[in-house]
Each structure stands twice: as structure tokens, then as C-alpha cells.
Amino acid sequence: MHKIEVDAEIDVLSLNKRYAKENREFFRRNNILAINIMGAIGSGKTLLIEKTIDSLNYYKIGAILGDVVCKADFERVSKHKVKAKAINTGKECHLDAHLIHHKIEDFDEVDILFIENVGNLICPVDFDLGEDVRVVMVSVTEGDDVIAKHPEIFRLADVIVINKVKLAEFVEADVDKMIRDAKNLNPKAKIIKMDLKENLGFDEWLKYLEGLYVSRCNREG
Amino acid sequence: MSFATALLENVLSIAEEKNAKQVTKIKIEIGDLLLINPEQLEFCFEAVSNGTIAEGAELNIEFVPPKIKCSVCGREYNEVVGVCECGGFVGVDGGKEMIIRKVEMVV
Numbered sequence A: 001m002h003k004i005e006v007d008a009e010i011d012v013l014s015l016n017k018r019y020a021k022e023n024r025e026f027f028r029r030n031n032i033l034a035i036n037i038m039g040a041i042g043s044g045k046t047l048l049i050e051k052t053i054d055s056l057n058y059y060k061i062g063a064i065l066g067d068v069v070c071k072a073d074f075e076r077v078s079k080h081k082v083k084a085k086a087i088n089t090g091k092e093c094h095l096d097a098h099l100i101h102h103k104i105e106d107f108d109e110v111d112i113l114f115i116e117n118v119g120n121l122i123c124p125v126d127f128d129l130g131e132d133v134r135v136v137m138v139s140v141t142e143g144d145d146v147i148a149k150h151p152e153i154f155r156l157a158d159v160i161v162i163n164k165v166k167l168a169e170f171v172e173a174d175v176d177k178m179i180r181d182a183k184n185l186n187p188k189a190k191i192i193k194m195d196l197k198e199n200l201g202f203d204e205w206l207k208y209l210e211g212l213y214v215s216r217c218n219r220e221g
Numbered sequence B: 001m002s003f004a005t006a007l008l009e010n011v012l013s014i015a016e017e018k019n020a021k022q023v024t025k026i027k028i029e030i031g032d033l034l035l036i037n038p039e040q041l042e043f044c045f046e047a048v049s050n051g052t053i054a055e056g057a058e059l060n061i062e063f064v065p066p067k068i069k070c071s072v073c074g075r076e077y078n079e080v081v082g083v084c085e086c087g088g089f090v091g092v093d094g095g096k097e098m099i100i101r102k103v104e105m106v107v
Helices: A014-029 A045-055 A072-078 A095-109 A151-155 A175-185 A202-220 B002-017 B040-049
Strands: A003-011 A033-038 A061-067 A083-090 A112-116 A133-139 A159-163 A189-191 B022-031 B058-064 B069-071 B091-095 B098-106
Touching: A003 A014, A014 A095, A014 B002, A033 A045, A033 A202, A045 A061, A045 A072, A045 A112, A061 A072, A061 A095, A072 A083, A083 A095, A083 B040, A095 A112, A133 A151, A151 A175, A159 A175, A175 A189, A189 A202, B002 B022, B002 B040, B002 B091, B002 B098, B040 B058
Parallel strands: A033 A112, A033 A133, A061 A083, A061 A112, A133 A159, A159 A189, B022 B058
Antiparallel strands: A003 B098, B022 B098, B069 B091
């Protein structure tokens, strides 16, 4: 019996990357715009999906809803008569490409697939799901320093939605500071000021989404 | 915990290839931007490796910084910023990897 030292160069995250690549290929093959929506608990992710489904009813939309336990989000979205699936992650605080891999095959007919991640701003960031677009949704009630405090998730977002802006004055949140922080971390991201309950910024979101869908189809064509 | 589990699976597959009886040391490089707390990783690794041949293995962790550089003037930064003082976009390269470099084992 003796000791040996083995040289290696193994990427610990390679398994997730492999599944993410396969998922991405699946989305391309089936002409699906896949959107990973991340954000804290209560930031408005599920409501954004619900309202989008109702407004873009000429698209076939599907949704995968990740939650630690329970199926509340799944039940909310299912009421809008679209195909939806729940994923319970248990103690894991994020979705990963493997978890999604098992579900996406049921969505090969949809135009747009929403994947609602588990509610937090930390863990989902390192797990590429194979999505086309990363949306991070944040609300002013989380405090106007929330973007500066979670740089990684905002740095890697394609779209940053700042929700509940009509409540800003009541919680003393400076929306301009949030926008500045977002632009400083990620000057290329699309930033949308929103108040979903009041429909503020919602049209901008819909137009942006449709633009993405069209450019995706053109790219495929 | 996901990182510890993925680390263990990879280490065990290297060890099995060599018919190892025990894994004693693992050298890994972790990108700074994964924001992994080494004490938490060690604790989680201890928990998941319990009862395997990697139980008790020492983790030798080296953190690797990303390269943060302005795409226009080339100025380098130590922390993540989006826009350079010159107005150019600042690119971030790396800092998100977790690579196993060496595994020491008893065969």
C-alpha cells in the first residue's frame, strides 16, 4: 500500500454544462424561446408570467415552476390554461440543467417557455439551464441596495426588471440608485422599471419579449 | 452542498479508476466569482463524503481571480465593474470555474 498523486483537470461543473448544452440544443431545434426568471421571493416572478400568458395569448406558452416545496406557483399558472409543470427542489435553492432536462421534452410544442427559478438571488446564478434569456426580477421593497449587494446575478442578466416602483416612496427606496447600480454592473442589460399591479412598464416588457421571439425565429430561418 | 456533491462524485470516479483504497488530499482551484466560502465547502464535503473512501480527505483550495479588463483602454480592475472610467465596457473573463487539479490517494 502506498500513496500516489494523480494529476487531473476536471471541471466539477461539467455535468451541469453538458445538460445545459443539450437543453439549449433542444430549444433551438424546436424553435422555443426559453426564459429563466430569477429573483427573490415575492419579487413578482409568478405574476409576470401569469400576466404575460394572458397578454400574449396568440403564442403557445409553457411554464416550469421551481419551488422548494409545494405547488402554489404551479397552481396559479395552470389556471391560465397553459401547459405547466412544477419542480420541487427540496433543500436545493436553485434549479439546475439536469432537473430541467427531465421536464422540457413535454414542451416541444411551445413558442415561449418560462422557467421560474427558486426564489433567491444567490444560488441560481451559477447554474446555466440552457436558456436563451436570463431575467432577474427585483422589487423596490427589497431595499434599494439589493442590486449592489448581489452583483453576480445582475452582472449576468440579460434583462433586469425593477418591480413595485410605485411603492418606492413608501419604503424610501431610491429607484434611480437601483438603475445606476444595475447599469454599472451590467451596461448591456435591458432595464425595465415596472409596477406590475399598475401595468407600468408591462408593455415595454411585452414588446421586448416579442422582439426576442422574432429575432429568434429569424435566426433559425 | 451541490458543489460538494459534484466534487465528491468526480473525486470518487478518479479514485475508482486507480482502485484507490482511500483519498487523502484533493487540490482544487475555485474561481473567486463563484463566491464559495471554503469553510462551508469543507463542512459540506465532510458531510457528503462520510462513509466513502474520500472521508477525511483534506481539501487544498486555491482561489483564482477573474481577469477584469476594459475592452477599449485595456485598464485592469480588481473588482467587477461594468463601465470603465474611459466609458468603455469592462469585460470579465473567468472566475467561475471549479477545477480538480490533483488527487492524492492510497492504492
